[in-house]
Amino acid sequence: MISAFRILAILLVVLTASPAAFASPPPDEQMADPATEVRARELYRALRCVVCQSQSIDESNAALAADMRDKVRQRLLAGDSNAEVLAWVRERYGDYVLMTPPLQANTLFLWLLPFIALIGGGALLVSFVRRQAQRTGTAMDAEDEAELARLREEEGQS
Amino acid sequence: MNRVFLFLPLAVFVVMGVYFALGLREDPSSIPSRMIDRPLPAFDLAAIAEGEPGFSNADLDGQVALVNVFGTWCPPCEIEHPMLMQISRSGRVPIYGVDWRDEPGAGAAWLARNGNPYQRVGDDPDGDLAFELGITGAPETFLIDRQGQVRFHHVGIIDETVWRDTLLPMIEALETE
Numbered sequence: 001m002i003s004a005f006r007i008l009a010i011l012l013v014v015l016t017a018s019p020a021a022f023a024s025p026p027p028d029e030q031m032a033d034p035a036t037e038v039r040a041r042e043l044y045r046a047l048r049c050v051v052c053q054s055q056s057i058d059e060s061n062a063a064l065a066a067d068m069r070d071k072v073r074q075r076l077l078a079g080d081s082n083a084e085v086l087a088w089v090r091e092r093y094g095d096y097v098l099m100t101p102p103l104q105a106n107t108l109f110l111w112l113l114p115f116i117a118l119i120g121g122g123a124l125l126v127s128f129v130r131r132q133a134q135r136t137g138t139a140m141d142a143e144d145e146a147e148l149a150r151l152r153e154e155e156g157q158s
Numbered sequence: 159m160n161r162v163f164l165f166l167p168l169a170v171f172v173v174m175g176v177y178f179a180l181g182l183r184e185d186p187s188s189i190p191s192r193m194i195d196r197p198l199p200a201f202d203l204a205a206i207a208e209g210e211p212g213f214s215n216a217d218l219d220g221q222v223a224l225v226n227v228f229g230t231w232c233p234p235c236e237i238e239h240p241m242l243m244q245i246s247r248s249g250r251v252p253i254y255g256v257d258w259r260d261e262p263g264a265g266a267a268w269l270a271r272n273g274n275p276y277q278r279v280g281d282d283p284d285g286d287l288a289f290e291l292g293i294t295g296a297p298e299t300f301l302i303d304r305q306g307q308v309r310f311h312h313v314g315i316i317d318e319t320v321w322r323d324t325l326l327p328m329i330e331a332l333e334t335e
Contacts, residue, residue, distance in 0.1 A: 050189060050294040063259060064294070067285040092292045094192045124163075 029069060036076055043072050043085055048097050056099050191311035192292050198225070198306055199290040203280025206257050207266035213254055213280030218302055222332045224325070225300045226276070226316075227256045227288060230268040232296040238315040239272055245321065246275035251329050255279035258288050258296055301325065303332050 031037040044058035049065040057065040057072075068089070075085045089097055101107045140148070202214040211217075218225075226242065228235040246253055255276035257265035260283065269279070282288055291300070294313065301310035310328055312320060 064285070067259075067289065070284075071289055092192060092290060093294075094190055094292070096189045 029066075029073070031073060031076070039082055040069070040073055040076055043076075043082055044069055046086060046099055047072070047089060048099050050093055050097060185314075189292075189294055189313075191308075191313075193300065193308040193311050196308055198300070198302060198308060199287070201280070201287045201290070203256065203282055203287065206260075206269075206279050206281045207263070210266075211278055213256070213278040215306060217254065217278055218306055220304050221302075222251060222304060222329055223277075223302045224251055224253045225256065225302055226253055227258050227282075227291070227293055227296055227298045227300075229258045229296045230260050230264045234315050235297045236272075238297050238317075239275070241316050241318065241321065242275035243273050245316075250326070252277045256282050256287060258282050258293065259285050301328055301332070303335065 031040055041058060045056050047057045047068060049055045049057045049060035049062055049068070051062050051064050052060045055065075057068045071089070072085055075088060080088065086098065095102060095104075095107075101110060103111050198215060198218070200215055203212050205212045224245075228238075242253055245251065253275050255278070257279055260281070262283070265279065265281065269276070280287070285293075291298075297315060299312045299316055300308050301312075303309050309332060310325070312325070316325065
């Protein structure tokens with residue numbers, strides 16, 4: 001019984017672990033210096049695999065992604081900063097290679113849209129609620145009273 | 159005023175519909191090239207077989223040419239190959255090859271079997287030049303002008319249509335420049 005619980009506990013831990021843990025690059029790509037390896041992983045996650053497109057080169061096992069990881073490591077060993085490495089890859093593959101689109105003229109709308117939607121939606125909601133509040137607040141006129149009386153009568157009859 | 163708002167969801171739907179319809183027509187594998195109107199990076203590739211010349215910038219000097227990135231592991235390259243042979247036989251424009259990420263000897267054997275459309279072929283086993291060129295997959299082809307600048311970057315197979323409607327007119331224009 002206890003062993004069954006233990007297996008369940010282990011399964012829970014394994015299955016809920018971050019999927020990225022399963023997708024880490026092969027061990028032969030590990031860099032000697034742990035701190036540099038952390039930076040390398042950070043960069044892998046920031047760069048798009050240009051064949052698979054929806055994956056970063058950290059997740060992808062495509063040959064081209066392996067090449068790109070190799071290039072990133074070469075630049076890190078050559079002493080580049082993270083920003084320099086990203087700029088270097090971007091120079092060759094364009095903005096598209098960055099997993100996070102840079103904030104610039106042609107991406108302004110992309111970045112601002114959520115805020116525009118939030119403010120616009122909020123304004124609509126506020127105006128709607130206000131109008132509802134006004135409507136319930138107004139007194140019934142003679143016509144409404146007559147209608148109400150008629151309905152009550154109907155209710156009583158049935 | 160309120161009535162106008164009623165049509166808002168419909169308007170949003172129509173705008174999104176138009177964008178999605180346009181998006182469906184786009185080829186998701188073609189990424190805007192960074193190479194257009196830039197000179198080719200400096201390179202000096204080894205030959206793919208012993209005793210043959212390699213391929214470097216100097217070979218392109220002063221001519222309009224195609225530089226084709228291929229690999230023997232790449233099925234679309236095999237499909238493209240007869241078209242390259244046809245262009246090569248016509249003698250219209252010289253084609254140079256970059257053998258990308260191949261095992262030693264694989265490229266030479268492949269060309270011996272299928273025919274060699276290339277003036278020269280350079281070996282790029284680790285994808286160093288491919289990376290400099292921003293290659294996303296083979297085959298990809300660059301049209302180079304007399305000054306060694308990239309004028310056009312074709313991602314994917316060159317077929318009869320691409321050759322006739324896109325490459326040939328550009329080559330003709332570049333030759334009169």
